[in-house]
Amino acid sequence: MLEVRTDLPKGLLDLEPNELSKVLKGPTLIHLKGKIDEPLFLSTLLHGNETSGFYALKKLFKKYDPNNLPRSISLFLGNIPAASEGLRKLEDQEDYNRIWAGGDSKAEKMATSVVDQMKAKKTYASIDIHNNTGKNPFYACVNRLLPEFVTLGSYFSKTLVYFIEPHEALSMAFSKFCPSTTVECGKPGEGIEEVFDFIEKVYLSTEIPRKKASELDMKIYHTLARVMIPVEATVSFDQDDKDCDFCFIKDFEELNFEELSIGTLLGKRNSKKYEIIILDETGVDISDHLISYEGDKIVSMQPLIPSMFTKDLKVIKQDCLGYLMEKIEL
DSSP: OOEESSOOOTGGGSSSSSGGGTTTTSSSSEEEEEEEEEEEEEESSSSSTHHHHHHHHHHHHHOTTTTTTTEEEEEEEEEEEHHTTSSSTTTTSSSSSOSSOOOHHHHHHHHHHHHHHHHHHHHHEEEEEEEEEOOOOEEEEEEEEOOOHHHHHHHHOHHHHHEOOTTTTHHHHHTTTTTTTEEOSSSSSSSSHHHHHHHHHHHHHHOOOOOHHHTOOOEEEEEEEEEEEOSOOOSSSSSTOOSSSSEOTGGGGGGGTTOOOOOOOEEEEEEEOOOOEEEEEEOOHEEEEEEEEEEEEEESOOBBEEOOOOOOHHHHTTTEEEEEEEOOOO
16 A cells, blocks of 8 residues: 655656646655655645645755755655545545554554654654644644654744644654654645745754743643534534534634633534534543533533634544644643
8 A cells, every 4th residue: 555665756746736646656655865864754645635735845855856865854645546636535545644553454554654664764853744624823733742842843833732632643653753743734725835944944953952832932732622523413604504403603713723711602503413522632522511502502611722623514524623722831
């Protein structure tokens, strides 16, 4: 399933993400030798419709000759079949950012092979590049709150999100042996220049300093819970809609990274057949502590900070409605 190469395929940098299947058979790991052996690991297109990372990499390799690199680079181009269709994933596929905790499926074995190779190469740092489906600020995610992780994330954004679920994410696997981060750079096509600048800064550094968050002027959030809708339920984003099971407010995406007070209206529930599912980091449903149903209204019972709230119905079905966070101090 995994193709491993030591060169960039001819014509790769001239292609669009939906054309990569012309030169790649599927998920591809490319090891490019540089003057410094310990490679920077770069991952993009784990979700085939999140394209900003690929465009940033095109800029990187137009500036730096792949045959004469200052530092080795290992490049992972993920879900090529989904990228061909402009989709997060194909219907019969696993989510390529939920396969990195081991397992026996073909995709999980492929992910394990990538991790094993990068462990052996003593990876300098790992950067996984994503886009959001909803309206969010640019931010970085880390899975450990060690100074080098926080510093790495700070190179991209002063907004940092710490999470340990989903534990099957790529950055979780890499956090066990090198500084790693996931960067979220807005919607597809946004943030290309910012991602390129970030990659270049990390790439040209000789070390990642162990700075404290207080020195870096960071806003740090901890992801507390994942918000999901039962697969069978219908959803809309017009609170006056009477035909769907859940009808969230029209400006739902505007709630991301806002501090919501108790009693904030999130939407309406037209049928008592379904309830919103909110799972904490241990998989326990804590929805009864965070939201309430007052008549047909869905309101917050606690102060909440959403992230990645999306109005993309396909993503809601395939993954989740979004996440809830809290601010933390380091």
